Amino acid sequence: MERFSSKTVIISGAGAIGALAELGPRRLFLVTDPYFMKNGMARQVVEASKAGESEIFDGVEPDPTVDLAARGTARLRAFGADMVVALGGGSAMDCAKAMTFFAKGEMRLVAIPTTSGSGSEVTNFAILTHDKIKHPLVDDRIQPDYAILDSDLLQELPRSLIADAGFDVLSHAVEACCAKNAGELSGIYAREAFRSAYAALPASFAGRKEVRLKVHLAAAMAGVAFTQAGLGLCHAISHSLGGMFHVPHGRLNAILLPAVIGCNAHAATRQYAELARAAGMGGSADTIALRNLRSGLVRLRQELELPQTLSQAGIPPRAVWSQVGAIVAGALGDPCCDSNPVKPDDFLVRRILEEVTGRG
Numbered sequence: 639m640e641r642f643s644s645k646t647v648i649i650s651g652a653g654a655i656g657a658l659a660e661l662g663p664r665r666l667f668l669v670t671d672p673y674f675m676k677n678g679m680a681r682q683v684v685e686a687s688k689a690g691e692s693e694i695f696d697g698v699e700p701d702p703t704v705d706l707a708a709r710g711t712a713r714l715r716a717f718g719a720d721m722v723v724a725l726g727g728g729s730a731m732d733c734a735k736a737m738t739f740f741a742k743g744e745m746r747l748v749a750i751p752t753t754s755g756s757g758s759e760v761t762n763f764a765i766l767t768h769d770k771i772k773h774p775l776v777d778d779r780i781q782p783d784y785a786i787l788d789s790d791l792l793q794e795l796p797r798s799l800i801a802d803a804g805f806d807v808l809s810h811a812v813e814a815c816c817a818k819n820a821g822e823l824s825g826i827y828a829r830e831a832f833r834s835a836y837a838a839l840p841a842s843f844a845g846r847k848e849v850r851l852k853v854h855l856a857a858a859m860a861g862v863a864f865t866q867a868g869l870g871l872c873h874a875i876s877h878s879l880g881g882m883f884h885v886p887h888g889r890l891n892a893i894l895l896p897a898v899i900g901c902n903a904h905a906a907t908r909q910y911a912e913l914a915r916a917a918g919m920g921g922s923a924d925t926i927a928l929r930n931l932r933s934g935l936v937r938l939r940q941e942l943e944l945p946q947t948l949s950q951a952g953i954p955p956r957a958v959w960s961q962v963g964a965i966v967a968g969a970l971g972d973p974c975c976d977s978n979p980v981k982p983d984d985f986l987v988r989r990i991l992e993e994v995t996g997r998g
C-alpha cells in the first residue's frame with residue numbers, strides 16, 4: 639500500500655513572485671541571507687507581497703545552526719507574523735522552516751527557492767547543524783504551504799551552484815527511487831526528476847538560461863519523491879561529512895553517489911535500471927543499465943567540473959582517517975540510514991569512504 643500526499647501549492651514560471659500579493663499577507667516576515675539583502679531581491683519580494691507590515695531577517699548562513707534558528711525564532715515571535723517567506727537556497731528555507739516550527743504560531747509558510755537543488759520548498763525536512771553534526775528535523779508542520787518557483791530568480795546563478803545543487807537533485811531522485819518507503823507514485827516523481835535534471839544540467843551549466851526552470855521543477859519533483867520515499871546512505875554520509883568539514887552538500891553527494899549506488903546495487907538493481915532507462919542510459923540487461931547509470935553520473939560530474947574525490951574537494955585523507963570513527967558514527971546515526979535499501983553498517987561506510995577519499 640502506498641500513501642501519497644503533498645500539501646504544498648506550487649506556483650511556477652517567469653514572474654511567479656507576483657502571486658505573493660494574491661495570498662494577502664498582513665504581517666510578513668522574510669527569512670533570507672545577506673546576498674539577497676545586498677542585491678535588492680529581499681526588498682523586491684517584500685514589495686511584491688503588498689504586505690501591510692514587514693520585517694526582514696537576513697542572517698542566514700550556509701548550513702544553518704540551531705543557534706541561528708533560535709535567534710531568528712526570537713525575532714519572529716516578537717514580530718508576530720501571519721506569513722513567513724523564505725527566500726534563498728536550502729539553507730534559508732530550512733532556517734525559516736525551523737523558525738516557524740519553534741515559534742509555534744498560526745502562520746503560512748511560503749518558500750521561494752533561488753537554487754535548484756534541495757527541494758526544501760516542498761519537503762517536510764529541515765537540516766540544522768549543532769556541534770558539527772547535521773540533524774534532520776522531520777515534521778509535516780514544516781512543509782511549506784506554498785512554493786513559488788520563479789525562473790527570473792535563476793538568471794544569475796553561479797556555475798558552481800548549478801553543479802552543486804544539481805547533484806543534490808540527482809541524489810534525491812536516485813535515493814528516493816529505491817528507498818524503503820518508495821512506491822509507484824514516488825517512483826514516477828523520482829524518475830521524471832532524474833530524467834529532466836540529467837538532461838538539462840549540462841545546458842544550464844553552459845549558460846542556457848531557458849532550461850533552468852526545468853531543473854528547478856525537477857528539484858521540486860525530487861523533493862516530493864523523497865518526502866514520501868525517504869533518502870539513503872549517500873545523504874547519511876554527506877550529512878556527517880558536511881557537519882564536520884562544511885563542504886557544500888550537493889558537492890559531497892556528487893562525490894559519494896556513484897560509490898553508494900555500487901554498494902546498494904544488489905538490493906536495488908531493478909529500480910536503478912529503471913532510472914537509467916528513463917534517462918536514456920539503459921541497456922538490454924539490468925546489469926548494463928546499472929553500469930551505465932554509474933558511469934553516466936561520473937561523466938556528468940566531470941562535465942560540471944565537480945571534484946571526483948574528497949581530497950579534490952579540500953578534505954585530505956589524513957582528515958578523514960583521523961576522524962573516521964566520528965564520521966562513521968555520524969552517518970550511522972543519521973535517520974536517512976533507516977530508509978536505505980541495504981542496512982548500513984560500520985564496514986559499508988568505511989568501504990565507501992575508502993572509494994571516495996582520493997590521494998593526499
Ligand SMILES: NC(=O)c1ccc[n+]([C@@H]2O[C@H](COP(=O)([O-])OP(=O)(O)OC[C@H]3O[C@@H](n4cnc5c(N)ncnc54)[C@H](O)[C@@H]3O)[C@@H](O)[C@H]2O)c1
Pocket residue numbers: 671673674699700701702726727728729730732752753754755756757758761762763764765791792794795796799802803806887888
Ligand atoms: N530541507 C531539505 O529537504 C533539504 C534537502 C537537501 C539539502 N538541504 C540542505 O540545504 C542546504 C544546501 O542548500 P543549497 O544547495 O540550496 O545552498 P545554500 O542555501 O546553502 O546556499 C549556498 C550559497 O549560495 C548562495 N545563493 C543562493 N542562491 C543564489 C543565487 N540565485 N545566486 C547567487 N548565489 C546564491 C547563498 O547566498 C549561499 O551563500 C544544506 O544545508 C543542506 O543540508 C535541505
Ligand SMILES: [Fe+2]
Pocket residue numbers: 756806810873887
Ligand atoms: Fe540533499
